[in-house]
Amino acid sequence: MKHYELLRRLARPAETKIVLLVLDGVGDLRTAEQPQTPLARAATPNLDALAARSSLGRIVPVAPGITPGSGPGHLALFGYDPLDPEADIGRGVLEALGADMEVRRGDVVARGNYATADDGGRLTDRRAGRIPTAESERLTGVLREALAEDPPPGAEVVLRHGEGHRFVLLLRGEGLAAEVADTDPQREGVPPLQAEATDPRAETTARAVRHLVSVAERALAAEPRANRVLLRGFSSLPHLPSMTGLYGLRCGAFAGYPLYRGVAAACGMELVPCGKQPEETFAAAAGRWPDFDYLFLHVKKADMAGEDGDFEAKVEAIEAVDRALPRLLEAGPDVLAITGDHSTPVPMRLHSWHPVPLLIAAATAYADRTTAFDEDHATAGHLGTIPSHHLMGLLLAHAGRLAKYGA
């Protein structure tokens, strides 16, 4: 049985509010060269006071040694086993999320190449001579205009140029499906393939893609190099059961970056516009307080500082959260969890596999002897070290939203 199935069976309603505050990449390392972690160094009076009345512990995003991308890291926090194939996020979607495109449930995304074909329509260069990014940006503008004049039936089109010869195509509309075969034949000397549905559900989508490709070929006909488009990796956000359906939670996502909004959308959360600073995020959440039972709040900066190898910036990012925290506490969450989707240690400048500190504040939380929110206190905390995708069960339990298992 999937873990969320167990939770779904036990879920019951309650008048409680859960806040999951994700400090992206917050976990860090203690080494000879970096004797304190940013969490240990930061002046965080509000977090420390909270820690003193909370339970601390740690989460392991995937498994020991496995470094998660942001997608699996967040899906796990939302209660989905990141190793379950259903939680796999397709390449097209990843490309779009990585390019800061907003991907919604039901959108179909593909990776595109500009390519060169000869007069007979046979491909002579699948990468259009690796045109520079500026050229790709111009071509994408040309396509956008042509498609605005002659849009495909039943689908709104979003295009975003990528690096070099690459671009991303997103289709939005009712009844679209990602079961469309690649149009990239993966070799030269033959024409691009027709877009074909591999499942009857995707017929509308395939038709829209064929229309779009023919518009593109007309619009690019005079281009010396990039006179064709090749599409591959059609995919959608994973078809996960929504958190609303599973637990009866009205879920709101307050995240300033598209990747996190995309993953939240995949879990059925409502996406609420908000800024990127913690005080903006917390204010946005407070402003929509009556509308949700579960509020996912994402703060990005600690991760960026970790990737930059900037210790002081990571400390400051944590202190900024601490300064804004009273605002969030005033709203009065019944359960407040603070953690990260993974560690991004400053000495590594990368995501890592190291366990991530976790704090849970709730009336039913064991007030362990931890007096600060950092790696050492978290290691000693009452929550122990658990897989990330087990956090959801703890949040529901502390919110009084889980019935007893068995009699």
Place this chain on the structure above:
Amino acid sequence: MKHYELLRRLARPAETKIVLLVLDGVGDLRTAEQPQTPLARAATPNLDALAARSSLGRIVPVAPGITPGSGPGHLALFGYDPLDPEADIGRGVLEALGADMEVRRGDVVARGNYATADDGGRLTDRRAGRIPTAESERLTGVLREALAEDPPPGAEVVLRHGEGHRFVLLLRGEGLAAEVADTDPQREGVPPLQAEATDPRAETTARAVRHLVSVAERALAAEPRANRVLLRGFSSLPHLPSMTGLYGLRCGAFAGYPLYRGVAAACGMELVPCGKQPEETFAAAAGRWPDFDYLFLHVKKADMAGEDGDFEAKVEAIEAVDRALPRLLEAGPDVLAITGDHSTPVPMRLHSWHPVPLLIAAATAYADRTTAFDEDHATAGHLGTIPSHHLMGLLLAHAGRLAKYGA
């Protein structure tokens, strides 16, 4: 998905060296009668200094309460789930390994009994009157000579006498397979069964066994009691995917005892001759340093002392490792893990299920507040308590040999 499949998918090359130092049976108990464990008591300045800059934690070989044999204990350390049926080590192989026979990949091993048959060839005693071990040793010498004169086609034969009426048969050669039915009919009054292949792959092997049995019957014809041999439990080392194939690691095993060499061989490691003392083992590893990416070093003595209930001997075994340690550190492993395959507590004189201390030294290791390598510090360490077969993921991660999971 098997855990090693996940690791295989993420594995990537690097110029790093991993050392796994197994102190067999090192974990122990603190009780009213034994207020310090051998690890806590031993004077280990080198291990303590290492602990101060390393992460500590614990491994659980199989599951809480499950005491592993040395086979499952080591397979788990090498990244194989010891509960997976593919990791099951057949009885014949275990008997051979336990009898200190060298078992290689592809060898076929069976357990043998000396037995008595009447003039009509019908078994009258399946255990030859439970002849003494000295008698079994003599008979095994007789068989060895007869087979040297008339060896079976396509197979080298190794025989080892066991306790009482028992012996072990090992066949080595190209294209052998263990799918051979027992020749022991499990009752008296009937003749021994003919060796028959239960899979066409084992025809050559069955033919060799039939030849061998007929040579044995002629050689033993004049024996008053032991005039027949019965064979059962034909088996080979498990067909595990090799660590080289899985992770691209060139693996060397430095172990002084056949059982550990056998398990290492089952995982595709190269077996390097070395002595049994820690300084010999470490010197052998240093001597072959350029040839391997993963070096498994096995030190046996702590386990033997535990089984003998000899506290002082176990302390001395640990101190001997500590004295030799600088030699190993000089070689410069990028990742060094020190642990055991299981605990062998002195008060129990047996293998046990208790979690085993684990130390990982690496540039990316969290330097926790642990200042000595013993059970108490390990319990408080940053690595937490993990299943043994998850250790491999941690070692690969610290060695920079795992890509990120998802984006």
